[in-house]
Amino acid sequence: MPVLGMRSPPARVLLAGIVAASVAAVLVSCSSGSSARPTVERFLGAWSKGDAAAAAALTDNPAAAQAALQGWRSSLDIGAAKLALKSASDTKATFAADVDLNGLGRWRYAGSLALRKVNGKVTVAWSPSVLYPGLAAGQDLRRTRTLPPRAAILDRNGAPLLTPTPVVNVGVEAGRVDPTTAVPILQRTTGIDPARVTAAIAGARPGTFVPVITLRRPAFDPVKTTLNAVPGVVFQTATVDLAPTPTFGLAVLGKVGSATAEALRAAGPGFEATDNVGL
Known part of the structure; x- marks a missing residue:
C-alpha cells in the first residue's frame, strides 16, 4: 500500500502534462489554419x-x-x-x-x-x-440571353389582332458610330429620344448592336438612304406581330418599342436599356 501511495502524484503530473500538450496543439492548429x-x-x-x-x-x-x-x-x-x-x-x-x-x-x-x-x-x-467550380483548362463562361415573343392577342372570335409584318430594326454599332453625328440625324428622321439613345450607346460594349427604333417598311424606305450614309448606323430586318396600323387599337393593344427609363423601371431587373419592352 505505501508503494501505491508514492506513485499516485507522478500519475497526476503526467495527466496534467498531457492536457497541457493537447491545449498547445489545438492553439498551434488554430493559428496556422487562419494564416491564409x-x-x-x-x-x-x-x-x-x-x-x-x-x-x-x-x-x-x-x-x-x-x-x-x-x-x-x-x-x-x-x-x-x-x-x-x-x-x-x-x-x-x-x-x-x-x-x-x-x-x-x-x-x-x-x-x-x-x-x-x-x-x-x-x-x-x-x-x-x-471562376466557377468544375472549369478546366481551356474552358470559360459565356452567357446567352433571349426574350420570349409577344403573346398572341385575339378578338372575341379568336382571330388574331396582330399579324406578321416586315420591319427594319434601325440601330448602331457601338464603338464605330459617332453619337454626336448619328443621334441628331436619327432624331430628325425617326423621332427617337436622343438622350435615351446616347445613354444606350455609352453603356454598350464596342462591336455590339444597339437597337434604336423598329420601323415598318413604309416608314423605313423614305429614310433609308439618309441613314445608310451615316457611319455606324446599321439595319436588321425582321418579321414581328403588329396591328394593321401604328394607331390601331392602341389604347387596348398597347405597343412594344425601345425601352424608356420609365418603361425599364416598370419592366423589372430582367431587362436592359437596349431591349424592346411594353410601352
Whole structure:
C-alpha cells in the first residue's frame, strides 16, 4: 500500500502534462489554419471590386489570372459582384458568390480556392475553377440571353389582332458610330429620344448592336438612304406581330418599342436599356 501511495502524484503530473500538450496543439492548429485568411480576403475583395490586377497579384500566375478575371466580368456582363469568404485553411478556402448579371438578374454559387504557401507567403493557386467550380483548362463562361415573343392577342372570335409584318430594326454599332453625328440625324428622321439613345450607346460594349427604333417598311424606305450614309448606323430586318396600323387599337393593344427609363423601371431587373419592352 505505501508503494501505491508514492506513485499516485507522478500519475497526476503526467495527466496534467498531457492536457497541457493537447491545449498547445489545438492553439498551434488554430493559428496556422487562419494564416491564409488575410490573403484570401484581399483576393476576394479585389475581385469583387473589379480590380483584376490587384486580385491577380495574389495568385501564383498573375498574367493568366488577370486575363481570366477581366474576361469573367466582361463576357458575363456583370454589373456588380460580392465574393464573401466562408472558410480558410492552409490549403483551401471557400467563398459565396453573389453576382448581378445585367439583364438577367442575380446569380449565386459556392466556390473554392486552392492555396499554396511558399517561403511563408500564401498565394491563390490559379486555375479556371477559381471562376466557377468544375472549369478546366481551356474552358470559360459565356452567357446567352433571349426574350420570349409577344403573346398572341385575339378578338372575341379568336382571330388574331396582330399579324406578321416586315420591319427594319434601325440601330448602331457601338464603338464605330459617332453619337454626336448619328443621334441628331436619327432624331430628325425617326423621332427617337436622343438622350435615351446616347445613354444606350455609352453603356454598350464596342462591336455590339444597339437597337434604336423598329420601323415598318413604309416608314423605313423614305429614310433609308439618309441613314445608310451615316457611319455606324446599321439595319436588321425582321418579321414581328403588329396591328394593321401604328394607331390601331392602341389604347387596348398597347405597343412594344425601345425601352424608356420609365418603361425599364416598370419592366423589372430582367431587362436592359437596349431591349424592346411594353410601352
